[in-house]
Amino acid sequence: MEQYLERAHMLVEALPYIQRLFGKTIVIKYGGAAMMHDDLTQKIMEDITLLKFVGMNPILVHGGGPDINHMLDSLDIKPNFVDGLRVTDDATMEVVQMVLTGKINKEIVAKLNGMGASAIGLCGIDGNIIKAVKAPPKNGVDLGNVGQITSINTTLLNTLAHDQYIPVIAPVGTGDHGESYNINADTVAGAIATALKAEKLIFLTDTDGIRTKEDDPESLLYVASKTDILNMIDEGKITGGMLPKVQSCLSAIEKGVGRTHILNGTIPHPIILEIFTDSGIGTMVTG
Numbered sequence: 001m002e003q004y005l006e007r008a009h010m011l012v013e014a015l016p017y018i019q020r021l022f023g024k025t026i027v028i029k030y031g032g033a034a035m036m037h038d039d040l041t042q043k044i045m046e047d048i049t050l051l052k053f054v055g056m057n058p059i060l061v062h063g064g065g066p067d068i069n070h071m072l073d074s075l076d077i078k079p080n081f082v083d084g085l086r087v088t089d090d091a092t093m094e095v096v097q098m099v100l101t102g103k104i105n106k107e108i109v110a111k112l113n114g115m116g117a118s119a120i121g122l123c124g125i126d127g128n129i130i131k132a133v134k135a136p137p138k139n140g141v142d143l144g145n146v147g148q149i150t151s152i153n154t155t156l157l158n159t160l161a162h163d164q165y166i167p168v169i170a171p172v173g174t175g176d177h178g179e180s181y182n183i184n185a186d187t188v189a190g191a192i193a194t195a196l197k198a199e200k201l202i203f204l205t206d207t208d209g210i211r212t213k214e215d216d217p218e219s220l221l222y223v224a225s226k227t228d229i230l231n232m233i234d235e236g237k238i239t240g241g242m243l244p245k246v247q248s249c250l251s252a253i254e255k256g257v258g259r260t261h262i263l264n265g266t267i268p269h270p271i272i273l274e275i276f277t278d279s280g281i282g283t284m285v286t287g
């Protein structure tokens with residue numbers, strides 16, 4: 001009897017969180033760095049399916065940087081990044097689009113649907129979900145086919161997310177003349193969360209959150225303010241792939257997104273641990 005009651009208590013404890021987030025949009029960014037083991041990916045998909053079935057509206061934006069690098073490597077094309085953004089020439093763009101929209105997007109959709117969800121895989125080209133123009137040079141470097149977002153098709157995303165579907169979005173945008181743009185997935189997640197006025201924006205990556213010393217797990221910040229983050233960037237303590245994440249969090253918070261979090265996507269069930277507990281896990285970024 002005891003063990004059954006314990007289970008009942010656990011479910012009842014989730015009630016206030018479910019009530020607070022019922023019908024609300026939650027944008028989750030699943031980074032390539034966290035896509036390490038199939039069984040962990042499976043647990044993340046379970047979390048997302050659960051959110052949907054208790055009445056929240058999750059939207060998943062995925063990355064895939066390591067898989068793109070792997071494919072480029074097999075084609076003898078050298079990856080090149082400036083401040084976490086991939087310099088994307090025409091040959092690289094073809095690989096980016098193929099890997100993100102053809103491989104990773106469909107693998108994720110198949111996993112969600114295998115759990116009974118109705119996931120729908122799209123990239124920014126489909127239904128003009130992400131319109132973009134060529135991004136300006138970064139630190140004096142021309143980024144090639146990297147895009148800067150100009151608009152998000154909120155009508156289509158809302159229609160799907162408020163219905164039975166879980167939109168799964170690959171970060172490829174489209175220009176006015178049908179050209180494709182490579183856009184960092186963190187930036188896409190931030191822009192979608194902002195455009196939809198999401199209640200939560202969650203980044204799943206391969207570290208516990210923001211650390212004051214990148215290699216020291218003990219230096220994890222549970223809360224990071226805008227001032228903390230700007231100082232850390234100035235001091236060179238936030239670098240590479242963490243830069244677009246914190247920039248997206250700050251911009252989203254400033255424009256009305258409820259909460260932003262950076263979590264470890266390489267532990268089991270990080271989303272449930274964040275959403276259904278008071279203390280949460282990882283770093284919460286505040287304005």
Ligand SMILES: Nc1ncnc2c1ncn2[C@@H]1O[C@H](COP(=O)(O)OP(=O)(O)O)[C@@H](O)[C@H]1O
Nearest residue numbers: 031032033205207210211214237238239241242
């Ligand atoms: N201050 C910091 N705290 C934690 N991670 C950091 C920090 N600065 C840079 N990083 C790096 O950011 C990486 C996560 O970004 P990235 O590799 O692009 O992942 P994703 O594929 O999830 O976008 C971490 O593995 C870490 O090496």
Ligand SMILES: CC(=O)N[C@@H](CCC(=O)OP(=O)(O)O)C(=O)O
Nearest residue numbers: 032063064065085086183184185
């Ligand atoms: C412009 C730019 O950098 N685009 C990224 C898009 C994928 C991505 O963001 O993947 P992660 O989330 O795994 O890093 C890239 O080409 O790697």
